[in-house]
Each structure stands twice: as C-alpha cells, then as structure tokens.
Amino acid sequence: MVVKEVGALLLSALFVVNSALAENSISFLINPQYNNYSSDTRFDLPDQVIKKPQATSQQIIELTGSYPNQLIDLTYLFSLHNQLSSNQSSETNVNTNELYLTKNWDDWEVTLGRRISSWGIGYGFRPLDVVQQYDQQTLARQSTIGKNMLALEQYSGMSSWSLLWVNPNQSDESENREIESIVSKYSTSQEAYDLHAVFRYNELNRFQLGLGGIHISSDQVAVHGSLLLSQRYQKQIHQLAGQSTVLLAERFPYETVDYHRGTQALIGINWSSSSKHNLIAEYWYDQQAYSRQQWRKLFELAKNQQNLLNQTAIPPTLIQGNIAWSAMATRAQALTQHNLMLRWSYDADHWKPSANILISAADKSSMITLSTTRSTHLFKFEAGIRLFNGTNDSVYGGLLVSNILFMTLSGEY
Amino acid sequence: MYRHMNKLLFTIMLMLPFITYAETADQLVYQADQYRQSSDNLKVTSLIKLYKDGQLDKERIYDVYIKPDRKSLVISQSPSEKGQRVLMIDDKFWMLLPKTKRPIRITPMQKLLGEASTGDIASMRWSEDYSAEFIASHESSDRGYNELKLTAKRKGVTYSRIDLSLIPESNIPVQAKLYLISGKLAKIATFEMARIDGRQQVSKMTLKDKIQKNRYTEIEYIARASHSLSDKYYNPTYLARNPSLVIR
DSSP states (O other): OHHHHHHHHHHHHHHHHTTOOOOOEEEEEEEEEEEEOOSSSSOOTTTTTTTOOOEEEEEEEEEEEEEEOOOOEEEEEEEEEEEEEEEEEEEEEEEEEEEEHHHHHHHHEEEEEEOOOOOOOOOHHHHHHHHOOTTTTTOOOOOOOOOEEEEEEEEEETEEEEEEEEEOOOOOOOOOOGEEEEEEEEEEEEESEEEEEEEEEEEETTTEEEEEEEEOOOEEEEEEEEOOOOOOEEEEEEEETTTTSSOOOOOOEEEEEEEEEEEEEEEEEEETTTTEEEEEEEEEEETTTHHHHHHHHHHHHHHHHHTTTTOSSSSSHHHHHHHHHGGGGGSSSSOSEEEEEEEEEEESEHHHHEEEEEEETOOOOOOEEEEEEOOOOSSEEEEEEEEEEEEETTTTTSSSSSEEEEEEEEOOO | OOHHHHHHHHHHHHHHHHHHHHHHEEEEEEEEHHHTOOOSEEEEEEEEEEEEEEEEEEEEEEEEEEETEEEEEEEEEGGGTTTTTEEETTEEEEEOOTTTTOOOOOHHHHHHHHTHHHOOOOOOOOHHEEEEEEEEEOOSSSSSEEEEEEEEETTTTTEEEEEEOOOTTTTEEEEEEEEOOOSSSEEEEEEEEETTTEEEEEEEEOOOOHHHTTEEEEEEEEEEEEEOOOOGGGGGGGGGTTOOOOOO
C-alpha cells in the first residue's frame, strides 16, 4: 500500500514539475481532543480491555492541486495523517485522497481515478450521499478519501447529469461503502429551488432511488428535504441480544441481517436574520440504524454481562471481551432511527459561536456541541465542547465517553 | 373624446422631461460603471482591509469572476478560508465551504451575512442591480457633481438604495451613500482613481461605516483582466467539481 501511494505521489510530482500551469496548495489541520469517560455506562470496562485515551490529536497535511493539459487534466489530493494518543503509539498514514484524470468535450466530461463525490442536502444527515457517505457527526477530523470511479458527466445550463461506475470490481461485502456500484444523479437549479434525483445499484442494496430538494421560501427562509428508498439493507445484529439464557459468546457475536425496503428521510428548515443569527432545525429518520427495541435488547444484554463480573467462576477476560463486543454497536455511523437536530449560530465580527443539539427522539438522550470559531487572514481556529446526556440505557447516555473538549487550527496556502 | 386625447397628450408632454432624465440617469450610471468594470467578462482580484479604531482588524483577498447576466463567482484566497466560494447568478446564490465538495444553496440573507464584503465586491455594475433617477446638479467652487438616486431592482443586493454622486461629463464616481432595506444609512463609499491599462479606473473604494462609526473598509482592486469563464463554471454542481480551480 505504501509503495502504491509513493508511486502515485511521484507520478503526480512529475506532472507538477513539468507544468508551469499547475496550481497547488498545501493545507494543515491540527485537532487535539480531551476525552472524559463515564463509569456509569453499561459498556464500562478497564483501560486494558478497551482503550480510552484521554488525549488524542490529529495532524493532517494535505497537498492538492490541478494540472491542466491540452489533452487531459490531472487533479490530485494527497494527505499525511498523523494520530497521537495518550495511551497508544502514534499512527501515521500517507493517503492518496484523490488522483484522477479528466477529459472535457464541450459540456461533457469523463473522469477516471479516485475522486471525492459528495452529494446531498442537509446539515446533520444526507441520505443522498450514496457515494462518499460522510459521517456528519464526528469531531475527529479526517482527510476524506475518495472513491475509485469511472464517471461520465454533462453540465448544461443550470442542470447536470452524472453516471458513475464506483469501486469497479470491488466485492468486499463487509464494508458497504466499498462495494461496486452504478450510480446516476441528475441535478437542476431553478428560480426558487434546487432538485436532485439519485439512482444507485449494487449487489448489497440492489436498487436505491432518491429525491431531494431545497426551496428558497423567502429572503430569510429555506426548506429542504430528501428521501432515499433502498430495496435492501443490512444491519449488524448481536446474536445474544433479546434473550437472557446465554450471555457470553465464544466468537464474534454479530451477524449480518438482511432487511427489505429501507427508508432514509430528512426534512429541515433554515432561517437567517438580519441581526446575524442563523437557525437550522432538522428531523431525519434512518431505518438502517438500530431501533429503540434493538438498543433496549443490547443494553439489557450488557447489563447482564456486567452483573457476571461479580461471579468468580467465569474468567473475567471472557466477560470483559463480551462487553467490549456489545459496545461495538456504539461505533456505528448512524446510531438512532429518529433524530431531531437544532442548530444556532451567530455571525459576530470575530468570534462566531454556535450551539448544536442532536436528540434521539426514541429515548430523549442527546448530544450537545458548543463551539466558537475565529478566522484571521492566516488561520482558522475553533474550540468547543461536546456533551452526551441521557440515562445509561439510552443511546447517547450509554456511550463510553461523557464529554469531549476539542480544538482545531487550520489554514491553506 | 377629443378632450380625453388632449388631456392624455398634455400629461405625456408634462412627463417627457422626467422620462428623458430617467433614460439619461441610467446611461450616466452605466458610464460610471465603466470605471469599475470596463469589460463584460472580467477577473478582479480584490484585497479587502477592515479597520477598527484606525487599526487593521481583518484582511481578506478574493478572486471575482464576473460575467454578463449577473453571474459572479467569488473565490476566497485567504489562507483561513481558502477554497470557499460563493456563486451568484441573478438572485440565486450558492456557497461552497472549504474542504467540502458539496455546494449549498443559500438564501439572500445568508449571502448577506457571510463576509459582508462579499456583497461589496461581487457586483461591480450598479446599472445591473439598480434603476436610476436624476435628483439634482450641484455646483461648487472646485468641482460640481450630479446627484442620482439608485433603487434596487433585485432581491439579494446588499443595499436597497444608493445616493450616487458623479463628476459631470466624465461621470467618474465620487461618492456613494449606501442604505439598507430599513432605510438606515449603512456606509459611505468614496473612490480613488488611477490610470490602469491606459485608462482611468477605480483603483480603490473606501467604505466608511455609518453604523459602527469606528470602522471602515478599504477595497483595493489589485488586479483586473478581461477573462471569459466557461458557462459550466457557473453551474452550481460544477462549483465543487475542481478542488483547485484552474480557469481556462
């Protein structure tokens, strides 16, 4: 993998060095976090079983650029990502985030290579983001890695159409995002609204059909929504959840369960005032996340597993390993089916504060993020805190981490 | 019937001077525009400095690509927000945030609340956004000026009304009083001229803030070049297409 990345870097360097027209920029990002953990959660375990670093830091350097040529354009984005952790050794990765060739004919373009294609409408959730699938809620900054693709696109007036063959010949079903897919998208911008339609086919989801739009209702208000219907979807279900006879598994207890006819939907409203306040409210439903009943069963299992730690007849490592397996469900990108998000921000002269609350409607637990941002000419700085609230058998209250202090310093030159 | 026709003719004759002045006023504004945007297709690099209590408080640099039919693409070149773009087409606006590949359609208010100076640099032709009315001609010992009143004819413009002062005959802009939709005087703009590419052009615009009186903004047009950008760069979906925009 390292040889491939270095080879790609050298190839691009050759293009860059030989071109007077190449435009490059280099950016950096430093993102330290301080994590506090809860001992009240049902997934609590000693540090030697589950790593609970108090301090982590991401450092990312990106080199991005474009080299136009009479025949074909080359675009690239490389990153060096270093992760520091208070109780782990550091980890460094060199990534080829984007590296693609583009050929233009009038309104048409053909693209071959790795590219980031991020679609969708929404702040907290984007059902139509079927190619890239960003995690909208993470604080840990990542350098986004694109998907390998062959794309044919047309840009005409205020509309565009795309046909993508994503992850050609990839058949790794363990990671849905990397599955070979055929994707098509149509977008149009009209006087008061934008509309997007998405179609996707792969062996896992079979057919997916999506529609989304935003309507500029007034000078201050915009309404948006999107819907994605999937013929099939999967969830990782713990085989022991929902019963109390067998509490410990001897091997990885999750199985992949197929479901039919999945729905992901979002509706939201955005309001801005002349006094520089902005409010966003969104509700979304994600059928691919655990339901309240599925979480209840998993929390009950974890509670019963914790109670076994008092029994000396069972090796504690077996119990702790099973609790760690149960906790894995909390790392899913989509945690709850019914979500309500409210976000406020104030566009002050220097410091721009914001507050964001994400509520799990089923169990009333919440994730609150308070932050403030300041931009000078050279840098952008953000600092904030994220708090998780709820009972220990609720989605956000049941997480291992109770709050996170974070900062970000970034700039591009 | 003849009495009605006579009345109609008389009314038209009374209105004629005003109609003539209205046409002339729009033409005067168009001529004033040529000192700011001399070409229909233009790339302007603007350096914006915001001063507070006499000290430099904020500095930003933008590349603005202007095209006919009120198309404007503003690309931030400041390190703190490099890659941020605002696309304006008529009364429609989209924003691309740094490090994202997804354009967002925004409301006119969101566009105004961004870096407020975006509105001051994105459009360089009053004649496209305002209808003009001749108010008066002022004489003075050193230099007289013509006063015009500009009223916004579109949504999403930063200022709903402008009182514009032009040097007679040359129509070089001297001063512009900029009013918000509430009627409040927001800023007073003054213009510095310089000989650029063999002709007189506005080289700097200074905006004195009349609401926050300890502040003023200097917008210096540090580079200007005729530049025709392909239509697809004004397609919202294409806004995200190239991470570092190389214009051909």
